Amino acid sequence: MTPQSQFMVVATIAARWELGLRLVLGTMNAEPGIADPRNVLLPFGEFDRLHYARLVILEDATLGDIAAHGLPTPSFQKYLVFMGDCDGPASEMLADLSQRADVGLRKIFGHCDDFGAQSDVLTWMMARDMPVAVNYVNWLGRTVRQIKQESALQRVLSAKVPREAIQQTAPGVTAQQVRRDLIAFVDVERRAGRLTLTPPEPTPFAWLLAKLFHLIAIPLVGLIALPLIIVLLPFVVILLRKREKSDPEIYPRPDPQALQELRELEDHDVTNQFSSVGSVKPGLFRRWLLTVVLLLTDYACRHIFNRGHLGRVQTIHFARWVFIDNKARMVFASSYDGGHEAYMDDFVNKVAWGLNLVFSNGIGWPRTDWLIKRGARFEQRFKYFQRRHHIPSQVWYKAYPGLTLTDLKRNQHIREGLECAAMTDTQALTWLRLL
Amino acid sequence: MCRDDRYAGANLVEAAMSAPTAGNVTPLEWEDMQALLRFGFKHLTQASFLLLRVKDRDAARVWLAAAPVTSAVTSKPRPSTALQVALTSDGLRALGVTPDIVEGFSNEFIAGMSSDPGRARRLGDVAASDPSHWTWGTTKHVPHVLLMLYATPETLDGFQQSIQAQFGVGFEELACLETSAVGSKEPFGFEDGISQPKPDWDRERPVCDQEQYAYSNLSCLGEFLLGYPNEYGGYTDRPLLDPQRNGAPILPRAEDAPEKADLGRNGSYLVMRQLSQDVHGFWRYLDQQAGGDAALRERLAASMVGRTRDGEPLVGRTNEVIAGNATKPEGDLNAFTYQSDPQGLRCPLGAHIRRSNPRNADLPPGDPGLVSRLIRTLGFDAEALDNDRVASTRFHRLLRRGRKYGGQVTPEQVLIGAPADGESGLHFICLGANIARQFEFVQGAWIAGTKFDGLDGEGDPLLGHRQPGPDGTRTDVYSIPDPNGPDRRLMALPSFVTVRGGAYFFLPGIRALRYLATAG
Numbered sequence: 001m002t003p004q005s006q007f008m009v010v011a012t013i014a015a016r017w018e019l020g021l022r023l024v025l026g027t028m029n030a031e032p033g034i035a036d037p038r039n040v041l042l043p044f045g046e047f048d049r050l051h052y053a054r055l056v057i058l059e060d061a062t063l064g065d066i067a068a069h070g071l072p073t074p075s076f077q078k079y080l081v082f083m084g085d086c087d088g089p090a091s092e093m094l095a096d097l098s099q100r101a102d103v104g105l106r107k108i109f110g111h112c113d114d115f116g117a118q119s120d121v122l123t124w125m126m127a128r129d130m131p132v133a134v135n136y137v138n139w140l141g142r143t144v145r146q147i148k149q150e151s152a153l154q155r156v157l158s159a160k161v162p163r164e165a166i167q168q169t170a171p172g173v174t175a176q177q178v179r180r181d182l183i184a185f186v187d188v189e190r191r192a193g194r195l196t197l198t199p200p201e202p203t204p205f206a207w208l209l210a211k212l213f214h215l216i217a218i219p220l221v222g223l224i225a226l227p228l229i230i231v232l233l234p235f236v237v238i239l240l241r242k243r244e245k246s247d248p249e250i251y252p253r254p255d256p257q258a259l260q261e262l263r264e265l266e267d268h269d270v271t272n273q274f275s276s277v278g279s280v281k282p283g284l285f286r287r288w289l290l291t292v293v294l295l296l297t298d299y300a301c302r303h304i305f306n307r308g309h310l311g312r313v314q315t316i317h318f319a320r321w322v323f324i325d326n327k328a329r330m331v332f333a334s335s336y337d338g339g340h341e342a343y344m345d346d347f348v349n350k351v352a353w354g355l356n357l358v359f360s361n362g363i364g365w366p367r368t369d370w371l372i373k374r375g376a377r378f379e380q381r382f383k384y385f386q387r388r389h390h391i392p393s394q395v396w397y398k399a400y401p402g403l404t405l406t407d408l409k410r411n412q413h414i415r416e417g418l419e420c421a422a423m424t425d426t427q428a429l430t431w432l433r434l435l
Numbered sequence: 436m437c438r439d440d441r442y443a444g445a446n447l448v449e450a451a452m453s454a455p456t457a458g459n460v461t462p463l464e465w466e467d468m469q470a471l472l473r474f475g476f477k478h479l480t481q482a483s484f485l486l487l488r489v490k491d492r493d494a495a496r497v498w499l500a501a502a503p504v505t506s507a508v509t510s511k512p513r514p515s516t517a518l519q520v521a522l523t524s525d526g527l528r529a530l531g532v533t534p535d536i537v538e539g540f541s542n543e544f545i546a547g548m549s550s551d552p553g554r555a556r557r558l559g560d561v562a563a564s565d566p567s568h569w570t571w572g573t574t575k576h577v578p579h580v581l582l583m584l585y586a587t588p589e590t591l592d593g594f595q596q597s598i599q600a601q602f603g604v605g606f607e608e609l610a611c612l613e614t615s616a617v618g619s620k621e622p623f624g625f626e627d628g629i630s631q632p633k634p635d636w637d638r639e640r641p642v643c644d645q646e647q648y649a650y651s652n653l654s655c656l657g658e659f660l661l662g663y664p665n666e667y668g669g670y671t672d673r674p675l676l677d678p679q680r681n682g683a684p685i686l687p688r689a690e691d692a693p694e695k696a697d698l699g700r701n702g703s704y705l706v707m708r709q710l711s712q713d714v715h716g717f718w719r720y721l722d723q724q725a726g727g728d729a730a731l732r733e734r735l736a737a738s739m740v741g742r743t744r745d746g747e748p749l750v751g752r753t754n755e756v757i758a759g760n761a762t763k764p765e766g767d768l769n770a771f772t773y774q775s776d777p778q779g780l781r782c783p784l785g786a787h788i789r790r791s792n793p794r795n796a797d798l799p800p801g802d803p804g805l806v807s808r809l810i811r812t813l814g815f816d817a818e819a820l821d822n823d824r825v826a827s828t829r830f831h832r833l834l835r836r837g838r839k840y841g842g843q844v845t846p847e848q849v850l851i852g853a854p855a856d857g858e859s860g861l862h863f864i865c866l867g868a869n870i871a872r873q874f875e876f877v878q879g880a881w882i883a884g885t886k887f888d889g890l891d892g893e894g895d896p897l898l899g900h901r902q903p904g905p906d907g908t909r910t911d912v913y914s915i916p917d918p919n920g921p922d923r924r925l926m927a928l929p930s931f932v933t934v935r936g937g938a939y940f941f942l943p944g945i946r947a948l949r950y951l952a953t954a955g
Binding site: 155158161163175178253256259260267270310311312313314337338339341345346349353374379400401402403404406407410429432433435 | 553557644667797811813876880885889892905907
């Protein structure tokens with residue numbers, strides 16, 4: 001099994017080069033915001049371990065919200081953020097990128113204020129790769145290669161499976177027989193080189209060990225700290241409730257023009273991108289609370305939510321939560337199936353509790369109760385808040401357009417059923433019905 | 436249970452604490468509501484829809500300020516004519532309504548249905564349905580005002596002429612959309628308008644935000660009426676004005692912000708789309724697929740709709756007691772959900788009525804115990820997850836008020852080669868308080884969406900656009916699940932429905948209409 005990883009390179013844009021950068025990024029797209037996989041600068045499609053990638057000019061229109069907490073607006077420069085989700089270690093992906101797209105990356109990063117002509121692209125990117133607080137992967141171990149091969153398999157089988165034959169004309173044919181024929185057909189196709197089904201690679205031992213260590217270490221630390229947690233809990237609850245009653249809510253209607261800009265980038269594929277930024281509420285309490293919540297979320301994503309769903313939400317391919325600017329701000333970015341309205345509705349209706357846990361520590365979030373109640377359930381307030389913190393992704397790449405997570409899961413089952421040694425008639429029928 | 440006072444209100448929580456709750460309800464202001472919210476005017480079998488543009492602003496305002504709009508008050512005998520008035524955002528601007536008021540409406544209403552390619556993509560208005568081909572609803576053909584005239588057969592002509600004579604100075608007519616007499620069948624030949632949400636006129640539902648574990652047909656008033664609490668216990672945004680503002684004193688106060696005048700109250704958004712139906716293409720395609728077998732043809736057609744032509748639901752009458760439905764489930768064509776047919780073996784997952792109203796609840800079905808609910812909420816029940824791909828229905832309901840147009844031919848007439856008698860189709864009309872969450876969601880995610888409920892690339896069998904997906908895969912497919920093998924598939928489905936025009940309107944309360952016509 002090949003684990004997935006991510007990178008997020010954050011660099012400051014030189015103010016005078018911003019316009020030029022926008023123009024350069026624009027040349028990478030086939031449609032507004034949708035990368036051309038063969039673009040000259042960064043031909044994403046050539047990197048067969050890359051699931052998703054995006055280039056975002058991080059500009060925060062909500063910095064002034066901190067005035068509601070009686071603090072002056074901080075001045076952060078605009079950042080160029082380069083994110084990617086890949087199979088295997090991110091360091092290898094970045095090395096691969098810098099090797100094969102050196103010229104293009106130089107042209108892009110040349111707009112950042114500390115990138116010099118002599119800079120080594122890889123070293124420069126590695127130095128600016130931000131650690132993530134939480135990285136969510138919908139299905140741990142599912143590689144780009146596997147997704148593409150299984151999709152090809154599904155198409156071939158779906159076209160080949162005799163639909164009428166089973167149903168009407170030939171009632172004598174059993175599901176097992178049909179399945180055996182299809183297996184034989186796939187064998188022929190594979191021998192002819194028309195289909196490939198590469199077996200998974202062995203799981204890296206060091207990664208497995210680190211995962212196991214993490215699995216045990218966090219609860220262990222929690223256990224050791226339990227007496228302290230019990231003593232502190234009442235104080236935390238009192239401090240939290242006090243803040244929940246008084247923290248300002250900020251959810252004006254998003255600017256129509258900004259909204260229009262975001263919408264132009266959406267619905268070109270069955271999957272969409274979401275990038276957002278916001279400030280963490282001032283003070284140590286919220287900062288620590290958020291750190292702990294994200295630590296636990298990270299634990300849940302690493303060990304529990306890595307098999308097709310994050311809570312009830314089954315439409316998020318990858319997501320990440322990243323602190324920037326010394327924890328003054330946080331970036332959340334994801335790739336999800338369906339339209340943006342459906343995405344927001346899922347947030348409100350299915351995982352409002354989870355969103356509240358994290359985002360109620362951000363400035364302006366709709367009022368929560370006990371950290372998980374209300375908040376995002378204020379539908380209108382939440383939708384305004386969410387769109388207002390949403391920032392355009394100038395370039396977004398997806399390695400498998402047209403495929404949703406439901407497709408990926410079904411295709412995976414099809415392959416498993418194909419490679420399964422023996423099946424009962426019922427199992428064979430269930431398998432056929434996936435086609 | 437839920438504490439009403441904590442959950443009500445959108446803008447001012449404190450002010451909202453006095454929001455009405457069950458048992459403490461101000462009587463509904465029927466006299467301020469346009470009748471269409473309450474009635475479909477079935478007894479007024481004739482109707483015509485006039486699309487107008489402002490010619491002379493002052494004259495237009497004078498006429499609208501006194502237009503004989505029919506309210507939702509019941510009367511005996513029932514009226515023989517009725518007039519309803521709705522306005523687009525372009526219309527509000529043309530009438531001189533100030534920008535700050537227009538900006539108080541929802542983004543979708545302000546932008547309009549045909550405003551940008553992104554919206555067209557979302558709604559599936561592509562290829563032949565692309566707004567650039569519309570006969571009305573784009574650029575200079577965006578109507579300002581929609582007049583809906585309903586009448587008995589004897590009275591329509593006279594009524595229409597008298598109205599036309601009244602508004603003639605102020606408005607020019609962009610189009611007059613005629614309709615055919617009310618009959619229960621839509622042009623493809625199916626019984627139509629069977630399923631409708633029931634607005635909670637008695638305000639029985641408490642004002643609160645609470646998960647619903649069963650499908651209900653009873654919708655909070657705020658789903659359809661602006662100024663009332665919706666399914667989340669909140670108030671949808673609409674223009675709230677300073678009551679001291681010129682003319683505003685005639686407006687009702689906002690329930691959630693009593694210091695403001697509520698321009699939205701008793702009003703709604705109205706979505707109108709002219710859908711041209713290729714009746715000949717539809718039945719010829721099915722006949723060809725059925726190899727001329729009449730019974731099979733009928734079965735295929737029913738499977739695409741999800742009901743037989745007589746309206747019998749394919750999933751079967753499960754006689755479920757559903758809130759908001761007729762009290763006796765026996766004989767009720769709506770007393771069913773799809774809970775007993777998760778794989779679509781009786782009613783295909785992609786059937787038209789299953790897409791447009793999936794009849795599910797907030798949580799996928801399971802044991803009612805607390806533990807089971809928690810497990811399902813956290814997503815640890817694999818079976819529940821498999822049944823959790825479709826959004827909760829209650830936030831996505833449409834109150835339909837459409838009328839068909841053109842001649843009616845039966846499938847039999849089509850197949851013996853009867854010539855097409857002009858164009859026929861549906862003037863689709865629906866009412867709702869939130870265009871994005873209701874009409875656009877249903878049309879985009881459920882009807883045009885090619886991955887609805889995990890399907891492998893196919894749009895609505897009746898309304899789908901059939902354009903290939905982003906990876907070039909075909910979407911002109913319809914899958915009929917089969918218990919004994921892989922899905923049966925209809926391939927190379929032509930597009931049967933083409934959008935000819937459309938717009939988003941505001942159907943104001945009657946006081947709001949007078950205000951819009953006089954103030955500013």
